[in-house]
Amino acid sequence: MEKDKEDFQLAMIERYSDMVYRLAYSLVKQKFDADDIHQEVFIRYLRKKPIFQNQENEKAWFLRVTINCCKNHWKSAWMRKITGLGPEDSGTVFELEERDLTVIEAVKKLPEKYRIVVHLFYYEDMSVDDISNTIGVKPSTVRTRLTRARDMLRRRLEER
Numbered sequence: 001m002e003k004d005k006e007d008f009q010l011a012m013i014e015r016y017s018d019m020v021y022r023l024a025y026s027l028v029k030q031k032f033d034a035d036d037i038h039q040e041v042f043i044r045y046l047r048k049k050p051i052f053q054n055q056e057n058e059k060a061w062f063l064r065v066t067i068n069c070c071k072n073h074w075k076s077a078w079m080r081k082i083t084g085l086g087p088e089d090s091g092t093v094f095e096l097e098e099r100d101l102t103v104i105e106a107v108k109k110l111p112e113k114y115r116i117v118v119h120l121f122y123y124e125d126m127s128v129d130d131i132s133n134t135i136g137v138k139p140s141t142v143r144t145r146l147t148r149a150r151d152m153l154r155r156r157l158e159e160r
Contacts, residue, residue, distance in 0.1 A: 009046065026107070064135075106157055118149045121146060
C-alpha cells in the first residue's frame with residue numbers, strides 16, 4: 001500500500017516537473033532560483049499531500065503554488081538586498097535560436113502580471129478561463145493582460 005502511494009507521488013512529480021520549472025524560470029529569470037522554487041513546490045506537495053478532484057485541479061494547484069513561491073522569493077529580504085552581476089548572471093537554460101532568445105528576453109522584461117498570463121497561455125496552453133481560475137482574476141482581466149502584453153512585446157521587438 002505504501003509503495004503504491006510513493007509510486008503515485010513520484011508519477012505526479014514527473015508529470016508536473018517540467019511545467020513547474022518553466023514557470024519558475026520565466027518568473028524569477030535565474031536558473032538557481034528556479035531550481036530552488038521547483039524543489040520548494042514539490043516539498044510542499046509531499047508535505048500537504050493534497051487530494052485533487054481531477055487533473056485540472058492538480059495542474060492549477062501546482063501552477064498556483066509555483067506562482068506563490070515566486071512571489072515569496074521576490075519579497076524575501078535576500079532578494080531586496082542583492083543585485084545581479086550583469087547580463088551574464090541570467091544565463092540561458094536551453095539552447096535556442098537567436099530570434100527565440102529575443103522573444104524570451106522580451107517576455108522576461110514584462111511586468112510580472114503580464115509575464116504570468118503570457119506564460120500560462122502560450123507555454124502551458126491554458127485557456128483564458130483556466131488562467132482566470134488559477135490566478136484568481138476575471139476572464140476579462142486575463143484577456144486585457146494578454147492584449148497589453150502582446151502590445152508591449154510588439155513594441156519591444158520592433159525596437160530591435
